[in-house]
Amino acid sequence: MMTKLAVIFYSTYGTNHEIAEIAAEAARGTGAEVRLLRVAETAPQAVVDGQEAWKAQAEKTRDIPEVSHADMEWADGYLFVAPTRYGSAPSQLRAFIDTLGGLWSDGKLANKAVSAMTSASTAHGGQEATILGLYTSFMHWGAVVVAPGYTDPAIFQTGNPYGYSHTAGTPFDETARGVIGHQAKRLVEMAGKVAGKELATAA
Amino acid sequence: MMTKLAVIFYSTYGTNHEIAEIAAEAARGTGAEVRLLRVAETAPQAVVDGQEAWKAQAEKTRDIPEVSHADMEWADGYLFVAPTRYGSAPSQLRAFIDTLGGLWSDGKLANKAVSAMTSASTAHGGQEATILGLYTSFMHWGAVVVAPGYTDPAIFQTGNPYGYSHTAGTPFDETARGVIGHQAKRLVEMAGKVAGKELATAA
Amino acid sequence: MMTKLAVIFYSTYGTNHEIAEIAAEAARGTGAEVRLLRVAETAPQAVVDGQEAWKAQAEKTRDIPEVSHADMEWADGYLFVAPTRYGSAPSQLRAFIDTLGGLWSDGKLANKAVSAMTSASTAHGGQEATILGLYTSFMHWGAVVVAPGYTDPAIFQTGNPYGYSHTAGTPFDETARGVIGHQAKRLVEMAGKVAGKELATAA
Amino acid sequence: MMTKLAVIFYSTYGTNHEIAEIAAEAARGTGAEVRLLRVAETAPQAVVDGQEAWKAQAEKTRDIPEVSHADMEWADGYLFVAPTRYGSAPSQLRAFIDTLGGLWSDGKLANKAVSAMTSASTAHGGQEATILGLYTSFMHWGAVVVAPGYTDPAIFQTGNPYGYSHTAGTPFDETARGVIGHQAKRLVEMAGKVAGKELATAA
Numbered sequence: 001m002m003t004k005l006a007v008i009f010y011s012t013y014g015t016n017h018e019i020a021e022i023a024a025e026a027a028r029g030t031g032a033e034v035r036l037l038r039v040a041e042t043a044p045q046a047v048v049d050g051q052e053a054w055k056a057q058a059e060k061t062r063d064i065p066e067v068s069h070a071d072m073e074w075a076d077g078y079l080f081v082a083p084t085r086y087g088s089a090p091s092q093l094r095a096f097i098d099t100l101g102g103l104w105s106d107g108k109l110a111n112k113a114v115s116a117m118t119s120a121s122t123a124h125g126g127q128e129a130t131i132l133g134l135y136t137s138f139m140h141w142g143a144v145v146v147a148p149g150y151t152d153p154a155i156f157q158t159g160n161p162y163g164y165s166h167t168a169g170t171p172f173d174e175t176a177r178g179v180i181g182h183q184a185k186r187l188v189e190m191a192g193k194v195a196g197k198e199l200a201t202a203a
Numbered sequence: 204m205m206t207k208l209a210v211i212f213y214s215t216y217g218t219n220h221e222i223a224e225i226a227a228e229a230a231r232g233t234g235a236e237v238r239l240l241r242v243a244e245t246a247p248q249a250v251v252d253g254q255e256a257w258k259a260q261a262e263k264t265r266d267i268p269e270v271s272h273a274d275m276e277w278a279d280g281y282l283f284v285a286p287t288r289y290g291s292a293p294s295q296l297r298a299f300i301d302t303l304g305g306l307w308s309d310g311k312l313a314n315k316a317v318s319a320m321t322s323a324s325t326a327h328g329g330q331e332a333t334i335l336g337l338y339t340s341f342m343h344w345g346a347v348v349v350a351p352g353y354t355d356p357a358i359f360q361t362g363n364p365y366g367y368s369h370t371a372g373t374p375f376d377e378t379a380r381g382v383i384g385h386q387a388k389r390l391v392e393m394a395g396k397v398a399g400k401e402l403a404t405a406a
Numbered sequence: 407m408m409t410k411l412a413v414i415f416y417s418t419y420g421t422n423h424e425i426a427e428i429a430a431e432a433a434r435g436t437g438a439e440v441r442l443l444r445v446a447e448t449a450p451q452a453v454v455d456g457q458e459a460w461k462a463q464a465e466k467t468r469d470i471p472e473v474s475h476a477d478m479e480w481a482d483g484y485l486f487v488a489p490t491r492y493g494s495a496p497s498q499l500r501a502f503i504d505t506l507g508g509l510w511s512d513g514k515l516a517n518k519a520v521s522a523m524t525s526a527s528t529a530h531g532g533q534e535a536t537i538l539g540l541y542t543s544f545m546h547w548g549a550v551v552v553a554p555g556y557t558d559p560a561i562f563q564t565g566n567p568y569g570y571s572h573t574a575g576t577p578f579d580e581t582a583r584g585v586i587g588h589q590a591k592r593l594v595e596m597a598g599k600v601a602g603k604e605l606a607t608a609a
Numbered sequence: 610m611m612t613k614l615a616v617i618f619y620s621t622y623g624t625n626h627e628i629a630e631i632a633a634e635a636a637r638g639t640g641a642e643v644r645l646l647r648v649a650e651t652a653p654q655a656v657v658d659g660q661e662a663w664k665a666q667a668e669k670t671r672d673i674p675e676v677s678h679a680d681m682e683w684a685d686g687y688l689f690v691a692p693t694r695y696g697s698a699p700s701q702l703r704a705f706i707d708t709l710g711g712l713w714s715d716g717k718l719a720n721k722a723v724s725a726m727t728s729a730s731t732a733h734g735g736q737e738a739t740i741l742g743l744y745t746s747f748m749h750w751g752a753v754v755v756a757p758g759y760t761d762p763a764i765f766q767t768g769n770p771y772g773y774s775h776t777a778g779t780p781f782d783e784t785a786r787g788v789i790g791h792q793a794k795r796l797v798e799m800a801g802k803v804a805g806k807e808l809a810t811a812a
Contacts, residue, residue: 042245042298086307086340087737087770088291091298095245098294110557123768128696128737129339135551136332136538137289140567142555144596145541149548151516159732161546161696190550193599290534290567313760326565331493331534338754339741343770345758347799348744352751354719362529364493364749393753396802448651448704492713492746494697497704501651504700535745542738543695 002033003192006075007184008067010039010082010093014057015119015168019180020081022172023117026181027079032188035075037067039082042095067096069103077113077146077191079184080134083168084118087126088133097137110142113191115183119166127165135162146190152182205236206395209278210387211270213242213285213296217260218322218371222383223284225375226320229384230282235391238278240270242285245298270299272306280316280349280394282387283337286371287321290329291336300340313345316394318386322369330368338365349393355385408439409598412481413590414473416445416488416499419459421525421574423467425586426487428578429523432587433485438594441481443473445488448501473502475509483519483552483597485590486540489574490524493532494539503543516548519597521589525572533571541568552596558588611642612801615684616793617676619648619691619702622662624728624777626670628789629690631781632726635790636688641797644684646676648691651704676705678712686722686755686800688793689743692777693727696735697742706746719751722800724792728775736774744771755799761791 005027009020017038024036038061041048048054072078082093103109116134120127135145149161158179159165166176208230212223220241227239241264244251251257275281285296306312319337323330338348352364361382362368369379411433415426423444430442444467447454455461478484488499495503509515522540526533541551555567564585565571572582614636618629626647633645647670650657658664681687691702712718725743729736744754758770767788768774775785 042294043301085297085301086343088297088300088336088340091245091294091301094288094291094297095294097291098246098288104289104556107557110555122765123732124736124774125768125770126339126343126737127733128735129336129741129771132538132542132738133291133332133336133339135541136329136336136568137291139541139551139553140289140329140555142553142557142567145545145551145553147545147548147551149516149546150510151513151548156731159734161548161734162542162738165733190600193602194596196599307759310760313758325562326529327533327571328565328567329534330530331532332538332568335535335741335745338744338748339771342744342754342756343758345756345760345770348748348754348756350748350751350754352719352749353713354716354751359528362531364531364751365535365745368530393803396805397799399802448700449707491703491707492749494703494706494742494746497651497700497707500694500697500703501700503697504652504694510695532745532749535742539697539738539742539745542735542742543697546695546735 001197002031003188003195003197004033004074004076005079005188005191006035006037006071007079007081008037008039010090011057012083013053015166016081016083017061018172019117019164019166022177022180023079023081023184027184027188030185030188035071036064037071038064039093039096040066042092072100072103073108075112076195077187079187080116082118084120084126084130087129089130104141111194112143113146113187113194114138114143115146115163115187117164117180117183119168121168123167127160128162131163144194146187148183148186151186152179154179204400205234206391206398206400207236207277207279208282208391208394209238209240209274210282210284211240211242213293214260215286216256218369219284219286220264221375222320222367222369225380225383226282226284226387229387230391233388233391238274239267240274241267242296242299243269245295275303275306276311278315279398280390282390283319285321287323287329287333290332292333307344314397315346316349316390316397317341317346318349318366318390320367320383320386322371324371326370330363331365334366347397349390351386351389354389355382357382407603408437409594409601409603410439410480410482411485411594411597412441412443412473412477413485413487414443414445416496417463418489420463421572422487422489424578425523425570425572428583428586429485429487429590432590433594436591436594441477442470443477444470445499445502446472448498478506478509479514481518482601482603483593485593486522488524490526490532490536493535495536510547517600518549519552519593519600520544520549521552521569521593523570523586523589525574527574529573533566534568537569550600552593554589554592557592558585560585610806611640612797612804612806613642613683613685614688614797614800615644615646615680616688616690617646617648619699620666621692623666624775625690625692627781628726628773628775631786631789632688632690632793636793636797639794639797644680645673646680647673648702648705649675651701681709681712682717684721685804686796688796689725691727693729693735693739696738698739713750720803721752722755722796722803723747723752724755724772724796726773726789726792728777730777732776736769737771740772753803755796757792757795760795761788763788
């Protein structure tokens, strides 16, 4: 049976959508069953429409399914991808997390392997704090937190051992893609182990 | 000129509303100008209406003004009061914080004295993490963070040196009221000092 | 092959030593191979000798082996147990962690399952921050963080989903022992899964 | 009466010593009384001597006084400067902090303005976590935390709103010096306000 990974992203202007696509592709390469899912927008439609870039991104991702409670139950592992808002995850993602009380109290979120990635506009603009804050929440669920550390040599170049961190506006070069892929594949591997599943291929 | 304090709360069932009222009253006792303000609800109306206790609390606080960007500019200090959601502030409060980008980039949130209080349903259910996570965000604004520490002996009884933490469902006894009042008054004192204002009375 | 767990504690007056003993015993009950190890004292001998309770505890644990680099390599999982010092682990434990640079850069600390427990003298006296701070460090190693969450119903009574937290001076009742045992056994289970080992008995 | 600032650093190879010197010089430029102080080494002498660069740095700073409890009482504000060790302050600094129990319980550490700076070898190598972890400890003391935020436009270039963060091995250019100086001067300003002192010159 295949390991099941939910790649769950929120993206205002596209950076985190791109991270999520790269991660999902790498995870699929391991043979895992992967769902690419977006977090529902909670900002008023007028606010979204008032910014061309935001509106365009919303339209571009319209056909990507919104993450549901059923997806949360289905998956063996979660990869969350979202930008920084003052050292915290955006309220859109927090709003989704706030709806999970029922699943949580039924123990349906326990023993999932989780990891997170983020972006910010400056070099140390809250990337660490955002990812660590998400992990703190996931611990309430009884998650198994799979931060990458420096388990791939390229992480010494990109930095963040808590999770891949992109500086908005910079390109996704081979190093970035490699680090994103490594984190996603390692998460699949650990999710499979925790769930007691075989990997189709070596991660 | 009086020190101006905004007491900004989000409360689903009333616990954090009560903390905010106690804090606002104590702050007023110092001679400070105090605005008690609530964070706008962002959950769908149907969800609120679907829970009697939530609906009742929403109706009870209908006449308390919603916090606005003008309030954020007006105040010398902010006291944020909100429950824990898996070790983070609720999405309603994060949604308000996410709207402050314009004020922040104009430097209008800098040099404000800030403090926070919270509640949770278990003894160490994320109270520390919630308050510390809020302070992390406020640091992005250039805030001056005024956690109480153990500056009042009663804090050795109630615990949290990062900010008052209530266990939901327990009563607000004299010790709790004293600790809440102390944190609020000390915040007024520090906000006045940072803003270069005289206190009407000793805090 | 048995899962190997290192229970690594630092204890000034005995509280964390007792937590570690309870955890080690529970872990052994799963069939795991368990080493109970203490962190070397780094305070000057005169300081230790100057406090009767500290000196007595030091003498009491003299025969428990000090944790070594070889232990860190040997184990599939680590359970760290140490008191709070202003919301952080004590310097004795940080000093041991600071010696691990060689093992870390050789990748010898990667893919270990880890968990932590703590104590403090007040109810929210930094217990959450201490455990979360340790997990942050372990993420640098490429650890798999196994916080208990609310995976056992008793945790709703004792509280901390990041790791068991004792209030110093209170007794270890059945609930406390159960929660400590649950966290230790779950760590063994996850360490075994990550390391690809069979459990002798169901955890 | 002058504002009194203690610049307290630990530096293994010199990076944080250099940050501290730049900060102390900027602070002196405001007219503040500044003490540059180093944290005592706690690693065994043989370990220090075993690394040429470490030994050389130890000898270079031999004449800088070690920070004492009297310095902690004397100062109106503290600037802590120390490298990252797996997302935490080094054990040498934690060991000094661990000795402050007596001052703390006498309330002698309360109402001090504090700020922190750090360095790491990679771009997001725990700099945020290290500074936030120190602030968490200082909150236990009743400190007033003065993180820089983005109160100077150059911080948008260097990044960390929690405190200046240097990537080890890179030069200290004008931008870096400006950001370090800004954080130090703003800390003096806030320390003076909290302590009720006049500034000699505008910060």
